[in-house]
Amino acid sequence: xxxxxxxxxxxxxxxxxxxxxxxxxxxxxxxxxxxxxxxxxxxxxxxxxxxxxxxxxxxxxxxxxxxxxxxxxxxxxxxxxxxxxxxxxxxxxxxxxxxxxxxxxxxxxxxxxxxxxxxxxxxxxxxxxxxxxxxxxxxxxxxxxxxxxxxxxxxxxxxxxxxxxxxxxxxxxxxxxxxxxxxxxxxxxxxxxxxxxxxxxxxxxxxxxxxxxxxxxxxxxxxxxxxxxxxxxxxxxxxxxxxxxxxxxxxxxxxxxxxxxxxxxxxxxxxxxxxxxxxxxxxxxxxxxxxxxxxxxxxxxxxx
Amino acid sequence: xxxxxxxxxxxxxxxxxxxxxxxxxxxxxxxxxxxxxxxxxxxxxxxxxxxxxxxxxxxxxxxxxxxxxxxxxxxxxxxxxxxxxxxxxxxxxxxxxxxxxxxxxxxxxxxxxxxxxxxxxxxxxxxxxxxxxxxxxxxxxxxxxxxxxxxxxxxxxxxxxxxxxxxxxxxxxxxxxxxxxxxxxxxxxxxxxxxxxxxxxxxxxxxxxxxxxxxxxxxxxxxxxxxxxxxxxxxxxxxxxxxxxxxxxxxxxxxxxxxxxxxxxxxxxxxxxxxxxxxxxxxxxxxxxxxxxxxxxxxxxxxx
Numbered sequence: 001x002x003x004x005x006x007x008x009x010x011x012x013x014x015x016x017x018x019x020x021x022x023x024x025x026x027x028x029x030x031x032x033x034x035x036x037x038x039x040x041x042x043x044x045x046x047x048x049x050x051x052x053x054x055x056x057x058x059x060x061x062x063x064x065x066x067x068x069x070x071x072x073x074x075x076x077x078x079x080x081x082x083x084x085x086x087x088x089x090x091x092x093x094x095x096x097x098x099x100x101x102x103x104x105x106x107x108x109x110x111x112x113x114x115x116x117x118x119x120x121x122x123x124x125x126x127x128x129x130x131x132x133x134x135x136x137x138x139x140x141x142x143x144x145x146x147x148x149x150x151x152x153x154x155x156x157x158x159x160x161x162x163x164x165x166x167x168x169x170x171x172x173x174x175x176x177x178x179x180x181x182x183x184x185x186x187x188x189x190x191x192x193x194x195x196x197x198x199x200x201x202x203x204x205x206x207x208x209x210x211x212x213x214x215x216x217x218x219x220x221x222x223x224x225x226x227x228x229x230x231x232x233x234x235x236x237x238x239x240x241x242x243x244x245x246x247x248x249x250x251x252x253x254x255x256x257x258x259x260x261x262x263x264x265x266x267x268x269x270x271x272x273x274x275x276x277x278x279x280x281x282x283x284x285x286x287x288x289x290x291x292x293x294x295x296x297x298x299x300x301x302x303x304x
Numbered sequence: 305x306x307x308x309x310x311x312x313x314x315x316x317x318x319x320x321x322x323x324x325x326x327x328x329x330x331x332x333x334x335x336x337x338x339x340x341x342x343x344x345x346x347x348x349x350x351x352x353x354x355x356x357x358x359x360x361x362x363x364x365x366x367x368x369x370x371x372x373x374x375x376x377x378x379x380x381x382x383x384x385x386x387x388x389x390x391x392x393x394x395x396x397x398x399x400x401x402x403x404x405x406x407x408x409x410x411x412x413x414x415x416x417x418x419x420x421x422x423x424x425x426x427x428x429x430x431x432x433x434x435x436x437x438x439x440x441x442x443x444x445x446x447x448x449x450x451x452x453x454x455x456x457x458x459x460x461x462x463x464x465x466x467x468x469x470x471x472x473x474x475x476x477x478x479x480x481x482x483x484x485x486x487x488x489x490x491x492x493x494x495x496x497x498x499x500x501x502x503x504x505x506x507x508x509x510x511x512x513x514x515x516x517x518x519x520x521x522x523x524x525x526x527x528x529x530x531x532x533x534x535x536x537x538x539x540x541x542x543x544x545x546x547x548x549x550x551x552x553x554x555x556x557x558x559x560x561x562x563x564x565x566x567x568x569x570x571x572x573x574x575x576x577x578x579x580x581x582x583x584x585x586x587x588x589x590x591x592x593x594x595x596x597x598x599x600x601x602x603x604x605x606x607x608x
Binding site for chain 2 (some may be wrong): 014015016017018021041043046047066070074081107228286288
């Protein structure tokens with residue numbers, strides 16, 4: 001199966017802790033690397049990880065709180081020092097555009113590559129990136145400020161040709177693509193060989209939903225439904241649910257309920273408050289509702 | 305002796321390395337804490353250190369390269385989250401003022417304390433901070449952009465009263481201060497007891513010079529002369545002296561020569577290039593010229 005991997009660079013919340021870095025992760029889809037959020041220290045974590053950072057061409061910023069974007073300038077500068085020449089695309093809430101451009105003019109005058117800002121509206125669901133094999137959709141979360149979630153979804157692929165069957169029926173090579181896309185084959189004597197006899201079904205379409213920072217947000221369920229993996233805000237345990245609501249964050253139970261209702265494959269909890277020296281309390285709480293749950297941690301790579 | 309301590313938070317150069325954080329340190333003079341430079345990740349290091357960060361009221365920024373100031377916004381934000389109410393003074397090259405004020409309005413709208421910007425001209429030697437026991441002087445270094453060094457110097461203190469001698473001559477308490485400041489004592493029968501018999505000399509005036517980033521810069525020698533400790537740019541070893549000159553940085557030999565010519569007490573090398581996995585080559589090189597040399601490292605505290 002083609003690569004579809006998430007590597008966590010930071011999964012702490014805003015208040016710095018000795019245990020966690022602030023939010024950042026890298027999504028690797030078939031060798032294309034997408035960064036999601038870029039809190040302070042992301043470039044440090046990136047150098048410690050095995051992520052081939054030169055292959056990161058797109059960075060997605062969910063919202064404009066510092067713990068999700070204060071690493072951006074340092075990383076842009078360091079990419080310059082390390083000899084980057086390829087353009088870097090920053091996808092972020094529209095209002096960052098002007099500020100970032102001023103900061104780049106002030107701090108990063110000598111870059112030998114271009115930073116292309118691509119603003120989006122975090123209050124509207126929309127596809128903001130698309131290539132041959134992938135779409136990335138922005139959708140609204142519910143946080144203190146406009147905040148986006150991101151859905152990474154593979155595009156359906158054509159069925160795989162069954163070479164043995166194709167050889168048996170003497171299918172000429174120039175027919176292969178048409179058959180993979182759904183066509184039948186007609187032999188020289190007029191016999192119809194059904195598409196299904198010549199192919200094996202393509203693998204299921206995989207998807208990954210990043211939902212951080214948010215309170216419990218049922219409005220997003222139709223968008224993330226069936227995701228193989230959901231990364232969800234899990235700042236607090238349920239005994240701090242008042243605090244969660246006040247700060248527009250989620251409890252472990254909120255995250256698990258979301259995964260259950262979205263019929264997700266797996267749930268990864270993240271954005272942990274610095275108050276938990278041991279996050280197993282969060283894991284236990286979530287697993288009671290949605291057993292297939294794991295805790296994010298720095299340098300963890302999860303394969304979808 | 306009153307406290308005079310330097311704690312290193314980061315001593316790497318601009319390119320991120322898995323080994324070092326970018327420039328930042330805290331100078332503790334008699335319980336008052338001054339931060340010098342604030343590269344990305346400073347707040348992370350601060351939380352890992354034993355520095356009482358709430359007592360940091362002044363931050364000095366040497367120049368506007370990201371590895372010396374990209375940690376500022378994150379730290380200012382986190383101080384807010386952690387409930388700071390005391391004003392925070394940022395002393396930095398004048399041109400940062402406008403940019404910082406824009407960034408604060410954009411990213412840090414809800415601070416419950418004030419950030420007071422106090423700009424200086426890094427091309428001019430001037431006292432930029434003074435209290436009862438300390439002066440901090442800015443002086444020009446030679447870097448690619450205007451860049452300041454900082455000299456922390458204790459003010460001379462009054463001599464210490466020798467209590468046994470004072471009791472012997474029956475000196476009344478209300479005379480103590482006058483005698484400590486240099487006065488003699490006259491007994492009731494008219495005998496003059498010399499100041500020197502009643503006091504012990506105050507400790508020597510201590511000073512610390514922060515000289516990072518710079519090429520070898522003899523112009524600063526009169527200012528830092530006799531410093532108890534010099535922290536000096538030591539980005540490269542001598543076999544990279546071409547590179548050092550090109551980037552306006554120093555070699556270990558440049559740093560040692562500066563310490564020798566300044567008749568310093570000790571030299572601490574810092575701002576290491578990421579190319580050195582083992583910095584002992586830099587230490588060896590410097591010690592040949594100035595033996596009383598140490599390597600900076602994260603979380604090292606040096607007492608003056």
